[in-house]
Amino acid sequence: MNDPNNQNTITIPLSGRIDSNNASSEEERIRSLIGPSAPKGLVLDAEKLDYISSAGLRILLRLRKECSDLRMVNVSSDVYEILEMTGFTEMIGVEKAFRRISVENCEIIGEGFNAAVYRIDSDTVVKVYKHGEGLEEIKRERETARLALILGVPTAISYDVVKVGNSFGSVFELLNARSFSKIIAEEPERMSWCVKEYVDMLHVIHAISVPEGKLPPVKEEAIGDVQRMKHLLDPEHAEKLMHLVNAVADTDNMLHGDYHTQNIVLADGEVLLIDMDTLCVGHPVFELARIYRAYVGFSEYDPAIVLKFQGFDADTAKEFWQRSLRAYLNTDDEAFIAEVEAKARCIAYSDMIDWRIRHMGLDTDEDRATVELWKKELCELLDGLTELDFDAGAVLSGGQDANALEVEAERNSLEKVMDFVSERLVAAGFPPKLVMRFSIAVEEIFVNIADYAYPNGSGTVKVRTRFENESAKVVFIDSGIRYDPLAKPDPDLDLPASERRVGGLGIFMTKKLADDISYEYRDGKNILTLELKLPAGGEPK
Amino acid sequence: MEIIKKENGSALTLELRGRLDTITSPTLEAVINTELDGVQELTIDCSYLEYISSAGLRVLLSAQKKMNEKGSMKVTNVNEMVGEIFEITGFCDILSIE
Numbered sequence: 089m090n091d092p093n094n095q096n097t098i099t100i101p102l103s104g105r106i107d108s109n110n111a112s113s114e115e116e117r118i119r120s121l122i123g124p125s126a127p128k129g130l131v132l133d134a135e136k137l138d139y140i141s142s143a144g145l146r147i148l149l150r151l152r153k154e155c156s157d158l159r160m161v162n163v164s165s166d167v168y169e170i171l172e173m174t175g176f177t178e179m180i181g182v183e184k185a186f187r188r189i190s191v192e193n194c195e196i197i198g199e200g201f202n203a204a205v206y207r208i209d210s211d212t213v214v215k216v217y218k219h220g221e222g223l224e225e226i227k228r229e230r231e232t233a234r235l236a237l238i239l240g241v242p243t244a245i246s247y248d249v250v251k252v253g254n255s256f257g258s259v260f261e262l263l264n265a266r267s268f269s270k271i272i273a274e275e276p277e278r279m280s281w282c283v284k285e286y287v288d289m290l291h292v293i294h295a296i297s298v299p300e301g302k303l304p305p306v307k308e309e310a311i312g313d314v315q316r317m318k319h320l321l322d323p324e325h326a327e328k329l330m331h332l333v334n335a336v337a338d339t340d341n342m343l344h345g346d347y348h349t350q351n352i353v354l355a356d357g358e359v360l361l362i363d364m365d366t367l368c369v370g371h372p373v374f375e376l377a378r379i380y381r382a383y384v385g386f387s388e389y390d391p392a393i394v395l396k397f398q399g400f401d402a403d404t405a406k407e408f409w410q411r412s413l414r415a416y417l418n419t420d421d422e423a424f425i426a427e428v429e430a431k432a433r434c435i436a437y438s439d440m441i442d443w444r445i446r447h448m449g450l451d452t453d454e455d456r457a458t459v460e461l462w463k464k465e466l467c468e469l470l471d472g473l474t475e476l477d478f479d480a481g482a483v484l485s486g487g488q489d490a491n492a493l494e495v496e497a498e499r500n501s502l503e504k505v506m507d508f509v510s511e512r513l514v515a516a517g518f519p520p521k522l523v524m525r526f527s528i529a530v531e532e533i534f535v536n537i538a539d540y541a542y543p544n545g546s547g548t549v550k551v552r553t554r555f556e557n558e559s560a561k562v563v564f565i566d567s568g569i570r571y572d573p574l575a576k577p578d579p580d581l582d583l584p585a586s587e588r589r590v591g592g593l594g595i596f597m598t599k600k601l602a603d604d605i606s607y608e609y610r611d612g613k614n615i616l617t618l619e620l621k622l623p624a625g626g627e628p629k
Numbered sequence: 630m631e632i633i634k635k636e637n638g639s640a641l642t643l644e645l646r647g648r649l650d651t652i653t654s655p656t657l658e659a660v661i662n663t664e665l666d667g668v669q670e671l672t673i674d675c676s677y678l679e680y681i682s683s684a685g686l687r688v689l690l691s692a693q694k695k696m697n698e699k700g701s702m703k704v705t706n707v708n709e710m711v712g713e714i715f716e717i718t719g720f721c722d723i724l725s726i727e
Contacts, residue, residue, distance in 0.1 A: 502651055524680055524710050531682045535651050581719030585693045593718060594683035600717040 097129030097157075098122060103136035106144030115147045126154040135162035135185060140170055152180055159183065186251040191216060198267040198350040199397070200363060205267070205350075213265050213353075214250060214257040215362065223249070225365065226256055232303070233364040239296045239342065242289070244353070244360045263356035268349035272408065273399040283408065285359050286352065287415040290375070295484050296342040298369040306343055306370035307336060310377075310435060317442040320459070325467050329438060332470075336371050336477045341484075343368050343375045348382040349398060349408075372480045376413065376428065377435035383409040385436045388465075389458040417483055419492075420565050420613065421552055424478075430469050431476045437466035492552040497538050497566060505534050505551050509562055512553045516560060518622060526560065526620045529601045532594035533564055533573070533616060541568025541614065558622040559603070566614050572607045573616070574599070632660060639700075640670040646677040649685030657685070661692045669700035676706040681714050693724055703727055 100121050106114050122130070130151060152158045159181035163171065168184055171177050194206040197213060205215045217226070226249055237243045246258035268282050310333050318326035344351075345366030353360055383405040387394040391402035398405060413432075417425055441462050448455055482491070493508045495501035509530050513523045530551075537549050547568055554561040573595045579588070599605055604619035630653035633644040641664070649657065665671065671692065689704070696702035705727045707715065715721045 499651060521710060525713075527680070528682050528714065531650055531684075535684070579719075581722070583723075585690060585723040586697060588690060588723060593686060597683055597714065597718055 096127050097131060098127045099131040099133055101133045101136065105139040105141075106137070106147070107139065107141035108143040111141075111143035111147060114144070115150075118147070118151070128155065129157040130155040130159070132158070132160045133162055134160050134164065134167055137164070137167055140167055142174075145170075145174060145176060148176065148180065157181075161185075186249055186256070188251045189214065189257070191252055191257075197265055197270065198353065198362065200346065200348070200350050202365065203363065205353075205362060207265065208259075211261055211263045212259060213262050213362075214252065214259050215246070216252045216255050216257040218255070223256065226258055229365040230258070232367045235302060236293075236342070236361070236364055236367060239298075241293055241296065241342075242358065242360050243364060244355070244362045260362065262353060262360070262362075265353040265355040265362075268352045268354065269398045269400065271354065272349060272404065276400075276404065279404075279408065279411070282349065283411045283415055286349065287412055289352065289359060289361070290344070290347060290412075290416060291484060293344055293347075294341045294372050294375070294480070297340040298342045300340075303342065303367055303369040305338070306345065306368040306374045307333070307338060309368070310336075310374060310439065313439045313442040317438055317445065320441065320463060321467065325470050328470050329434075329466070332473065332476045333435065333438070335475060336373065339371045339480060340369055341372055341480065343370055343372065345375070345378065346382075347375060347379055371477050372483075373428070373431050373477050374435060376416070376432035377439060379412065380409060380429075380432045381436040381440055385433070385440050385462070389454070389461050419483075419552075420550070420615065421554065421563060423554065423561075428478050430473060431478065434466060434469045434473060434476060437462045437469070441466070491554065492550055494548050494550045497541050497547050497549045497568065499535060499538050501538065501549075502531065502534055505549075506531060508551060509553060512555075513560055513620075516555045518560065518620070522620060522622070525601050526562070526618070529598040529605075529618050529620075530562055532598045533618065536573055536594060537564060537566050537568065537614075540571060541566045543569065560620045560622075562618045564614075564616045564618075567612055568614060570609050571614060572609070574605065574607050630656060632657060634660075634664070639668060640672070641665070641668045642672040642674055644674040644676065648680040649678060649688070650680060650682045651684040654684040654688045658688045658691070661688060661695065665692075665695055668696075671696050671700070671702040673702070673704045674706055675704060675708065675711055678708065678711055681711050683718075686714070686718060686720060689720070689724065701725070 098121065100118055102114075148158070148160075160171070161183040162185040163182055164185055168177070168182065171182050176182065189208065191206040191208070191214065194208060196204055197207050198205040202219060203215050203217045205213050207213050230246060233243050233245050237245060244260045244262055246260050248259040250257045250259055268286060271278055272282055311330075314330050314333050318330060321329065344361070345368045346363060351361060351363035353362055382397070383394065386397075387402045387405065394400070394402050394405040413429060414425055417428060419425065441459055444455065444459060450456055450459060491512070493505065495504055506527055510523050510527055513526060514520075518526070534549070534551070541547060541549070547566060550565040552563045552565070554563065576592050576595055578596050578599075579592045598618070602618045603621045604617075606617045608615050630645060630647040630649060633646065635642040635644070643657070643660065645657070647653070673689065673692070693702050703725045704715075707726055712721075712726075715724065715726060
């Protein structure tokens with residue numbers, strides 16, 4: 089009965105009843121199996137033990153004195169109760185026997201790379217780990233789930249561990265649980281609802297600041313990915329990628345790490361997370377990268393992949409990603425959305441290339457073509473990026489976005505708007521002359537919206553500033569009547585004063601004062617963008 | 630914005646200080662509408678005018694139209710920024726700017 093892996097640990101089976109009738113003969117039997125010198129580790133396998141009395145417990149006490157590591161495993165509920173009442177669970181290691189269940193013919197309600205979730209009955213699901221994860225991993229996941237729950241994430245926590253074939257499983261009580269993937273696949277009209285709940289939950293997770301040392305830092309994993317795959321890139325791109333990943337801000341945001349719709353369930357009207365073993369800490373761009381990977385990235389070469397994993401097609405998955413990203417960033421600023429997407433994709437490709445090579449190799453034409461495609465995308469993205477993070481704090485604080493102002497569309501709001509824009513222009517280093525030039529343009533556009541956007545009532549205008557590459561942009565967004573001010577003909581400047589009219593002059597001035605002006609109408613919104621460039625020589629045009 | 634009035638017989642000088650924009654131009658408009666009786670020479674002194682938007686231009690245009698009927702109007706001491714606005718809007722051709 090010696091443990092082949094450890095000559096110093098002996099496992100001895102116990103069976104039936106151990107009470108005053110047979111205690112001394114049992115002790116003799118155990119001692120004969122141990123031999124003359126006491127082993128360091130002694131494991132008593134209680135799988136077939138039905139009962140143990142105080143006479144039996146005294147044997148345990150004596151054995152404990154001789155073996156520093158005494159454990160009892162496969163303990164039935166009845167025996168466990170005795171050990172617990174007498175305080176023995178505190179003195180020696182006691183491991184309960186696991187209930188055995190079968191998931192044969194059970195419906196799979198969610199499936200990830202590491203585990204599958206089955207519905208056992210109407211209010212119970214079991215998550216079965218696929219790769220022979222041991223008790224340690226399950227315990228760790230339970231601990232992180234508990235941490236997440238305490239910190240405010242709606243999490244399902246398993247109440248029991250069971251054996252499913254040779255694997256372990258965690259049991260959850262979840263009434264009528266359905267994964268979001270199922271909902272999207274079966275009821276496409278609920279996509280908007282799913283996006284909203286999905287993003288709300290993501291905001292909740294990311295808004296949690298993780299105490300130091302509680303969760304693994306995601307950046308270290310990302311750096312590992314890059315280190316393993318960078319030899320596939322040319323030296324310049326490899327170096328830039330490494331540099332950019334290293335430079336991502338080390339924030340303390342909680343990240344889920346594998347946030348996709350198989351891991352979120354709707355149970356009895358409540359939205360809950362069921363997979364917590366990937367919880368980590370770091371900048372949210374890493375989370376967005378993994379979401380991109382799950383919904384778009386992995387399927388870029390073979391669109392069938394997402395169908396296999398999520399149960400809906402690649403177009404649906406792409407739409408889900410795009411709507412979720414937009415909702416997550418909570419903005420209409422197209423340039424910002426595109427920028428964050430590029431950053432997330434950049435991280436996703438380095439992760440995916442490494443993942444694919446490690447899990448599937450580079451042996452087939454398909455392997456090589458997939459990796460080539462991702463490499464090409466990655467290098468193109470790298471050329472256009474100077475950093476990989478973004479102001480996640482502003483995104484997560486929602487309305488507190490320091491670069492946006494929402495006001496009533498009326499003339500009374502003008503001063504607020506003008507102050508808002510000029511303060512930011514000055515802070516960005518624009519000289520007073522340019523600030524004034526741009527202020528006139530801002531005034532003209534704002535007054536135009538205040539006067540005409542909402543003819544039958546009131547509404548708001550959102551003003552957003554954006555600075556990049558020596559240029560300033562001010563974007564005006566309103567939900568008023570569709571109106572393109574740029575379509576208006578320019579006034580005739582040659583007319584004498586008596587025939588001149590002022591209509592259209594403001595817009596005309598704006599066209600002259602701004603370096604660029606553009607208008608679009610999208611999703612029921614007028615979006616007008618003014619751009620002013622900082623001249624290279626420092627002198628305005 | 631501050632408007633400083635200097636009267637000299639039938640000549641009126643309005644010195645504009647600060648910003649002539651959507652918010653402030655109604656003040657100048659009120660002056661133009663009520664105080665031009667008997668004025669034959671109107672001078673708009675822009676020495677201290679820092680800023681002008683189309684709302685300001687509209688008031689200047691209406692003053693110019695009024696003065697065309699009974700006398701003359703000139704705009705003086707225009708700074709670079711305001712001058713640029715007059716330039717790009719063609720107002721330098723319809724106002725007499727010194």
